[in-house]
Amino acid sequence: MTNSMDSLSALPLRDDLRGRSPYGAPMIDVPVTLNVNENTHPMPGEVVDAISRDVAAAALTLNRYPDREFSSLRQELASYLGHGLTAENLWAANGSNEILQQIMQVFGGPGRSVMSFVPTYSMYPLLADGTNTTFIAGYRAEDYSLSTELALAQIQEHRPNIVILCSPNNPTGTGLELGVIEAVYEAVAAYNGIVVVDEAYAEFAQDRSRNALTLLSGRPNLIVTRTMSKAFALAGARLGYFAAAPAVCDAVRLVRLPYHLSAVTQATAVAALRHRQQLLANVDDIRAQRDRIVDHLAGLGLKPAVSDSNFVFFGGLKDEKAAWQYLLDAGVLVRDNGIPGYLRVTAGTEAETSAFLEHMTAYIETFER
Numbered sequence: 481m482t483n484s485m486d487s488l489s490a491l492p493l494r495d496d497l498r499g500r501s502p503y504g505a506p507m508i509d510v511p512v513t514l515n516v517n518e519n520t521h522p523m524p525g526e527v528v529d530a531i532s533r534d535v536a537a538a539a540l541t542l543n544r545y546p547d548r549e550f551s552s553l554r555q556e557l558a559s560y561l562g563h564g565l566t567a568e569n570l571w572a573a574n575g576s577n578e579i580l581q582q583i584m585q586v587f588g589g590p591g592r593s594v595m596s597f598v599p600t601y602s603m604y605p606l607l608a609d610g611t612n613t614t615f616i617a618g619y620r621a622e623d624y625s626l627s628t629e630l631a632l633a634q635i636q637e638h639r640p641n642i643v644i645l646c647s648p649n650n651p652t653g654t655g656l657e658l659g660v661i662e663a664v665y666e667a668v669a670a671y672n673g674i675v676v677v678d679e680a681y682a683e684f685a686q687d688r689s690r691n692a693l694t695l696l697s698g699r700p701n702l703i704v705t706r707t708m709s710k711a712f713a714l715a716g717a718r719l720g721y722f723a724a725a726p727a728v729c730d731a732v733r734l735v736r737l738p739y740h741l742s743a744v745t746q747a748t749a750v751a752a753l754r755h756r757q758q759l760l761a762n763v764d765d766i767r768a769q770r771d772r773i774v775d776h777l778a779g780l781g782l783k784p785a786v787s788d789s790n791f792v793f794f795g796g797l798k799d800e801k802a803a804w805q806y807l808l809d810a811g812v813l814v815r816d817n818g819i820p821g822y823l824r825v826t827a828g829t830e831a832e833t834s835a836f837l838e839h840m841t842a843y844i845e846t847f848e849r
Contacts, residue, residue, distance in 0.1 A: 483667075489681050500606075506813065508813055510811045510812065512812040512813065512828065512835045512836065513813045514813060514815075514825050514827075516813050517789070517826050519712070519762065519766065520826065520832055523713055524758045525777055527751070527755045527759055531577075532787065533751075535751075537747065538746070548738065553746050553749050554567035556749075556754065557721055563693045565693070570721060570723055572741060574722055574740065575707065575709065575720045576680055576706065576707040577607065578740075579722050580604070580678070580705065581607050581611065582736060583657075583674070583722075584613050586731045586735055588611050588642055592602055592614070592639055592746030593614040594614070594615055594616065594619050594642040594644060595615075595616040595643050595644070596644040596645070597617075597619060597626050597639060597646075598620070600651075604644055605617070616640055616693075617636070618722070628663045628664075629662050633659060635644050640673065643668050644677075645675065645678065647677055648679075648682070648685060650791075652793045653787035655685055655690065658690060661677055666700055668701070669701045672701065675703070676705060677705070678701045678705050679691060679704055680710060680793045681789035682713075683763055686786075686788050691704075692704045696724065699725075699806065702724065703722050703723075704723045708720070708749060711760055711763050711790075712759050717749060718745065719745060766790050769829070770789075771787075772827075773827055773837065774786065774792055796821065799820075802847065803843055804823060810835075811835070
């Protein structure tokens, strides 16, 4: 962020954007960066070679617009997801953030609302602001869980046009039971609302068969969003997607920008999907490191949440800001989500995880005992 932010008050901004702050996690150059839930494992060489070949081939025709319907990519995504999905059920954009923005552009807007249950992904209210959609901050139980009863009571009170269920939830890492999603869908679909299940971290779940893709059949108002940024280690490529009824894809076509997915992005994503076995080989190691973090932090007397994601949300800290700074000074960057007593750490490589645990242990033994 530059000093020009100080001059915003002089510009003719929309009134509802005044006083807002842009999204942004700290970008600090340290040896161990575990604050934004990236897949920190190196990209396999053979996948790098495959992407390089396909991008080089795409470069030969960069003077032409790309395939506006990105047909090959949608077919590869359908093949990857299974569950009887076809290319007609798939849509993609530049990261899942653009996917969510397009959904709000179509089903939200002035006079409409979107509800999610905080703490959750901090981009939801920002995307709502950008699309003139009223954001309704639902609440969770004291342990940050979300029961069917709690969700339905709030939905019945507010009747939001869109409900976003983040599962596994960011920042807590906890997944929702399918029964909660089913009950929320029935309540929202009854007044023709839309339910979005944000499954950015689905590949890391304890039980990967427990996902919202299994609920799509017969539910035309259900959208399941995913990303290639996490398990596929493609955060820099910016490719998000959703699965839904074909009519939802048609609806999003009404607001998408022309040729919104570049030929380079399409070539990169298709090559990665065709080499998914190699890319997803690190998922089990990441899950093992995540569980190692949970066990170790519990042994220190902290309160880590059982995680279905590639990160761990943990509490029990007397001073989370002091802990964050101590780790940073030691060369380890984790995430302070602004929740008193809590921090969040990405499960990295074995070496990165060991560095975090070593310094976290030293902090606890020195300052909190």
